[in-house]
Amino acid sequence: MSLYDDAVLVLKGYEGQEELRQAYLDHLAAHPDGMWKACEDGHITASALVIDPSRGRVLLTLHKKMRKWLQMGGHCEPQDTSLRAAALREATEESGVAGLTLLPGGPVRLDRHPIPPPCHCHFDVQYAALAPPDAVHTISDESLDVRWFAYDEVATVADESVVRLLEATRARL
Numbered sequence: 001m002s003l004y005d006d007a008v009l010v011l012k013g014y015e016g017q018e019e020l021r022q023a024y025l026d027h028l029a030a031h032p033d034g035m036w037k038a039c040e041d042g043h044i045t046a047s048a049l050v051i052d053p054s055r056g057r058v059l060l061t062l063h064k065k066m067r068k069w070l071q072m073g074g075h076c077e078p079q080d081t082s083l084r085a086a087a088l089r090e091a092t093e094e095s096g097v098a099g100l101t102l103l104p105g106g107p108v109r110l111d112r113h114p115i116p117p118p119c120h121c122h123f124d125v126q127y128a129a130l131a132p133p134d135a136v137h138t139i140s141d142e143s144l145d146v147r148w149f150a151y152d153e154v155a156t157v158a159d160e161s162v163v164r165l166l167e168a169t170r171a172r173l
Contacts, residue, residue, distance in 0.1 A: 003076055042123055044083070047126050048100070050071070051130060052148070053173055058154060058166060059146060072091040074142070084106075107125045108168045
């Protein structure tokens with residue numbers, strides 16, 4: 001199965017955010033290249049909020065280009081076999097944490113947001129990744145910093161999209 005086909009199946013099976021979910025599906029139907037960064041009308045991305053529920057904290061990255069605290073994530077790559085695989089790869093690469101596991105049940109949220117040109121927007125499919133108890137993180141080339149934040153600190157450092165993702169993840173737990 002292609003990554004495109006996997007994305008369509010994941011989105012068709014996603015429950016909630018009906019209007020936004022349909023916008024993702026419509027975008028893919030209109031753009032067979034909608035999985036890839038080269039699609040300037042927008043493209044699917046995959047991300048994961050790295051969470052440590054036992055300590056009530058999340059790991060965020062200070063994104064080098066955006067200069068904002070965000071969940072780990074980014075563009076799909078040709079070697080990705082699924083959106084889940086892309087989200088897990090991105091979370092592992094950007095956090096440096098070995099042994100992450102995605103929370104069961106598929107995506108936690110969808111978030112469409114504008115990005116700087118030449119592209120117009122990201123259609124982000126957001127997962128949650130559970131960190132192992134002994135998680136050690138590192139700063140990747142894409143980050144200025146990577147840091148743990150207590151649940152109640154997230155709203156003071158990150159934007160509303162990250163806060164909504166944390167709320168949805170905690171509800172799923």
